[in-house]
Amino acid sequence: xxxxxxxxxxxxxxxxxxxxxxxxxxxxxxxxxxxxxxxxxxxxxxxxxxxxxxxxxxxxxxxxxxxxxxxxxxxxxxxxxxxxxxxxxxxxxxxxxxxxxxxxxxxxxxxxxxxxxxxxxxxxxxxxxxxxxxxxxxxxxxxxxxxxxxxxxxxxxxxxxxxxxxxxxxxxxxxxxxxxxxxxxxxxxxxxxxxxxxxxxxxxxxxxxxxxxxxxxxxxxxxxxxxxxxxxxxxxxxxxxxxxxxxxxxxxxxxxxxxxxxxxxxxxxxxxxxxxxxxxxxxxxxxxxxxxxxxxxxxxxxxxxxxxxxxxxxxxxxxxxxxxxxxxxxxxxxxxxxxxxxxxxxxxxxxxxxxxxxxxxxxxxxxxxxxxxxxxxxxxxxxxxxxxxxxxxxxxxxxxxxxxxxxxxxxxxxxxxxxxxxxxxxxxxxxxxxxxxxx
Numbered sequence: 001x002x003x004x005x006x007x008x009x010x011x012x013x014x015x016x017x018x019x020x021x022x023x024x025x026x027x028x029x030x031x032x033x034x035x036x037x038x039x040x041x042x043x044x045x046x047x048x049x050x051x052x053x054x055x056x057x058x059x060x061x062x063x064x065x066x067x068x069x070x071x072x073x074x075x076x077x078x079x080x081x082x083x084x085x086x087x088x089x090x091x092x093x094x095x096x097x098x099x100x101x102x103x104x105x106x107x108x109x110x111x112x113x114x115x116x117x118x119x120x121x122x123x124x125x126x127x128x129x130x131x132x133x134x135x136x137x138x139x140x141x142x143x144x145x146x147x148x149x150x151x152x153x154x155x156x157x158x159x160x161x162x163x164x165x166x167x168x169x170x171x172x173x174x175x176x177x178x179x180x181x182x183x184x185x186x187x188x189x190x191x192x193x194x195x196x197x198x199x200x201x202x203x204x205x206x207x208x209x210x211x212x213x214x215x216x217x218x219x220x221x222x223x224x225x226x227x228x229x230x231x232x233x234x235x236x237x238x239x240x241x242x243x244x245x246x247x248x249x250x251x252x253x254x255x256x257x258x259x260x261x262x263x264x265x266x267x268x269x270x271x272x273x274x275x276x277x278x279x280x281x282x283x284x285x286x287x288x289x290x291x292x293x294x295x296x297x298x299x300x301x302x303x304x305x306x307x308x309x310x311x312x313x314x315x316x317x318x319x320x321x322x323x324x325x326x327x328x329x330x331x332x333x334x335x336x337x338x339x340x341x342x343x344x345x346x347x348x349x350x351x352x353x354x355x356x357x358x359x360x361x362x363x364x365x366x367x368x369x370x371x372x373x374x375x376x377x378x379x380x381x382x383x384x385x386x387x388x389x390x391x392x393x394x395x396x397x398x399x400x401x402x403x404x405x406x407x408x409x410x411x412x413x414x415x416x417x418x419x420x421x422x423x424x425x426x427x428x429x430x431x432x433x434x435x436x437x438x439x
Contacts, residue, residue, distance in 0.1 A: 012040035029149040032314035033159030048156030048164030055331040087113040089122040116150035124172035125283035144171030160311035167307040173300035181298035200326035207242035217274035220264030267312040323392030327437040330373040335393040341377040348404040363429040
């Protein structure tokens with residue numbers, strides 16, 4: 001028998017009860033931020049910066065695993081760039097002045113100037129320029145990392161949706177020609193589609209504005225919600241979908257029709273860019289073709305807001321007083337509530353909760369380390385049930401007197417479908433297998 005995940009052993013400081021949830025965090029304007037703070041998923045460290053507590057980190061790591069798997073399937077190689085970047089690299093690319101006060105800067109004791117990097121296009125290009133021109137045979141080259149990034153937001157808001165320190169996946173591709181760079185770009189976009197399908201929140205891909213990043217082509221991925229800060233434009237006459245920033249007039253930029261545009265609000269969770277030579281040329285990132293001729297590398301940049309996806313998912317799915325997680329990134333998918341200590345049910349059932357825990361993990365390998373036993377049996381089942389609903393565990397299994405029948409029946413509460421069932425152990429495992437949205 002393996003180790004059991006027991007709720008009593010998890011650091012989850014629930015700071016607000018369900019009844020008092022409307023009386024605190026009055027300045028918090030998004031339900032995802034408020035609920036994650038109240039339920040001990042996050043803790044505020046300072047303005048725009050957060051501690052990821054154990055449940056939040058568990059969700060984050062699940063998302064990172066999804067991203068790693070899909071990017072490595074297309075040849076992505078994971079590494080880590082330095083967080084401290086010499087500011088002269090950004091002077092060479094021209095972005096130091098373009099981004100201005102959003103950059104967090106500092107000086108060391110030798111008066112060298114550095115940037116706490118929000119992204120690493122310059123750093124990736126400089127890495128390749130520091131090596132003798134690479135061979136075309138090594139291309140396409142896709143290098144990525146998942147690390148903390150920094151931006152001096154004037155008004156951090158919505159918790160992880162717009163923060164000063166955030167966790168981002170950034171990948172940089174290098175190709176010999178514009179044509180092969182476009183093939184790589186399309187391959188990464190296809191990988192992004194797979195990532196977001198696995199996450200399980202409805203998303204939309206739109207034409208994006210390149211802004212200070214530069215390049216001649218970009219796309220954004222959005223979760224649609226009224227807490228979004230981006231306006232998504234759709235044309236009813238053709239298949240155009242884009243960020244409002246790409247519009248230059250009131251008509252559709254593709255079919256030119258008037259009065260055909262509709263608008264929705266979204267949270268941007270990813271962005272892809274075809275950069276060309278914007279960074280590789282000034283930073284002298286080159287390669288040699290089969291005729292030993294030197295070429296400036298064609299570059300792409302691809303970001304995914306890892307920590308932002310956690311908050312945006314919860315913003316889209318949660319109720320006002322209860323979190324709702326996508327199955328794929330929920331900290332735990334199942335929680336088991338044994339009877340209260342000293343109750344008749346406890347003496348009748350014994351250690352059935354632990355047995356069920358191990359049986360579920362054995363019957364459904366994807367539930368390994370995704371089942372939680374609420375062993376706080378000094379509390380009533382009712383109190384623990386409220387905590388479980390608010391935290392958003394999809395399947396809440398209550399062990400009550402029906403578990404003492406000749407054929408034990410388990411009370412299964414499926415929060416996604418808002419239904420309660422009484423099932424045998426075999427039917428319980430079968431139901432979870434058939435209804436849980438991850439592999």
